[in-house]
């Protein structure tokens with residue numbers, strides 16, 4: 001097969017399937033040796049039929065080894081061949097017989113059972129049989145690439161518009177599930193069990209704990225296990241070294257209370273991991289010498305390190321020195337090097353794991369990292385989690401302070417400051433029963449079930465007490481699971497179902513099934529093809545003007561409704577925030593006092609902590625203690641005042657829509673127009689799909705911006721406090737603690753009359769910006785779509801009737817699947833799309 005044909009196949013998307021063909025024992029080289037008949041036989045296996053066959057026909061010459069470039073590039077020939085192909089039903093005429101020497105012949109009868117397919121409910125009832133969303137999406141994508149390529153080259157408005165619309169169809173949104181929990185709680189074992197990969201994340205060692213963020217995703221492109229290691233930059237490490245060594249220097253003369261010792265141990269652990277004992281006698285400059293990083297040239301070159309392995313076990317072994325911290329790994333020169341302090345994040349990819357097809361699970365080690373870039377990454381991941389798993393050992397679940405503290409401190413980042421819809425509180429190691437009197441199998445099981453019930457009750461009771469968390473998450477967002485990862489694999493006492501791991505798997509499967517991106521893509525593609533076919537009929541110009549007038553009138557009316565509702569939101573925000581400003585002024589002194597004079601901490605200990613707080617712009621997490629965040633404390637009256645209204649306006653639950661659903665109600669009423677103006681039905685279908693696409697895009701943008709709006713209150717306070725933190729950080733010697741406290745307090749008291757007002761105005765101004773953006777997008781996107789879809793263009797467009805038919809089949813099928821099978825939550829998610 002020559003390069004030309006090879007490139008053509010790549011362009012048409014067949015090469016995407018080469019990986020999949022490998023399961024049939026065909027690698028890339030042998031694929032390109034196949035003849036047309038073989039390829040045609042393979043195609044139905046991956047779900048593409050007529051369209052692809054037609055394209056292959058274009059490549060087919062007099063015999064299987066000659067290809068005609070003209071036949072591909074000239075539209076009339078293309079059209080003729082296409083018609084020919086359409087008549088020839090499913091299978092290409094066999095032309096191989098004589099010339100297949102050296103080529104692989106395939107007998108694919110009955111082979112489809114080998115084909116990898118996701119364990120999705122959707123497969124069963126679909127009108128298109130075993131077509132998975134993945135196949136549909138890939139097929140429609142390849143159709144749209146083909147369409148884009150076929151559009152005439154003339155630079156007309158409609159051409160540009162259509163090309164942009166096709167490029168705009170995007171699908172790669174992933175859902176994030178964040179996993180929190182103290183070290184040793186069983187997070188790695190849980191993730192391994194849920195995704196069915198016993199050996200993926202290393203677990204089990206007592207001293208080695210996970211120290212970097214690990215994202216676990218599917219590798220749909222290759223059958224290999226992969227780890228993609230992202231390092232912090234050299235500059236960041238240099239800054240960190242400097243600050244760690246300085247910290248040790250500053251505190252060398254401070255005596256040793258318990259906190260200091262812990263801090264010292266922390267730093268020792270970090271530096272010894274990378275340098276062994278050598279760091280003790282070296283300067284920060286010396287420690288940046290390239291010789292220390294010989295094993296990781298990627299770090300020096302600011303590149304990612306990619307590890308590729310055949311098995312999970314092999315990958316896990318190779319990965320461990322980048323993810324784990326083993327403080328007990330011997331001393332002295334023989335100590336192995338552990339590189340976790342230099343790693344920002346590791347992404348592990350598991351081959352063909354359908355539970356992870358659209359879902360990423362993130363193992364999140366504790367917050368409060370000294371490294372700024374890692375801390376920022378942690379925050380941004382937490383903000384983006386749609387579900388959070390809080391993991392703790394069942395035996396102490398309700399009483400485990402540290403776990404509940406994690407939930408309390410992260411609730412506003414996940415809730416109003418994020419997009420988390422549900423919290424799963426996962427009690428692990430349910431098989432751990434030491435106090436059983438009855439050691440019979442039945443007795444053990446009975447005790448496990450009893451303890452599970454009790455743990456669920458207690459945890460739910462505990463959750464009900466968390467008033468602050470409940471401002472962000474209602475009772476229905478909180479669910480308790482009692483799992484045993486060990487028993488899931490071992491089945492000694494419990495059946496897999498009784499370990500509750502399958503419940504979590506089902507949850508992930510539903511997240512995959514609810515993935516609306518395929519539907520959005522297919523619906524967008526259907527709209528574009530409808531428009532092209534509609535635009536080819538130029539004889540309905542008169543009708544177009546009439547429809548255009550009605551559409552514009554509908555648009556104006558609907559935009560007015562949106563504006564009215566958003567104005568009400570702004571009024572409510574202003575009212576609640578004003579109350580918040582008044583409360584802040586009244587209570588800030590008292591709140592600050594309690595932060596600056598914490599109970600149970602010695603003066604010397606607090607001196608060191610406060611120094612870190614002011615150096616770190618108002619926030620610091622002492623080891624094993626609650627995080628201190630002066631900015632959040634100062635902003636707390638404002639956030640308290642707005643929390644409820646904010647959650648109502650920007651709910652994380654997908655079934656509720658932002659701004660009381662007013663954007664989702666926006667409609668050009670194309671449905672009734674289609675009944676009256678059948679001649680422009682195709683253009684109106686396009687407008688309906690455009691409307692859906694625009695709303696989806698707006699909802700995404702609102703979700704991103706609402707986090708920034710919420711966080712603006714604390715960020716504005718931090719800005720107002722910047723000057724006094726810098727001043728406080730400069731104190732040295734005697735009375736430093738007193739001077740730091742006085743400086744902070746004085747600054748707050750003198751600026752309280754403007755600081756809180758400014759924070760309020762900042763939030764309102766961001767809210768207004770968002771509202772302006774929404775109105776502008778509604779107005780302009782729809783205006784442009786109406787104008788271009790109903791305007792007769794100067795240039796004729798190619799005929800894509802067959803492509804429209806194919807995509808419409810997929811569209812109808814997906815719509816039907818949603819109606820038949822989608823769980824409640826997905827109805828809500830896709831509600832507007834299904835209406836189309």
Ligand SMILES: Nc1nc2c(ncn2[C@@H]2O[C@H](COP(=O)(O)OP(=O)(O)OP(=O)(O)O)[C@@H](O)[C@H]2O)c(=O)[nH]1
Nearest residue numbers: 183184185186187188189203204209210429485486
């Ligand atoms: N009996 C029992 N032990 C478990 C179970 N799950 C995990 N463990 C054990 O608990 C210990 C810690 O498990 P990990 O999965 O490594 O915990 P982790 O939360 O990932 O720990 P870090 O890596 O430190 O964050 C290991 O010794 C596991 O073998 C379980 O279901 N039952």
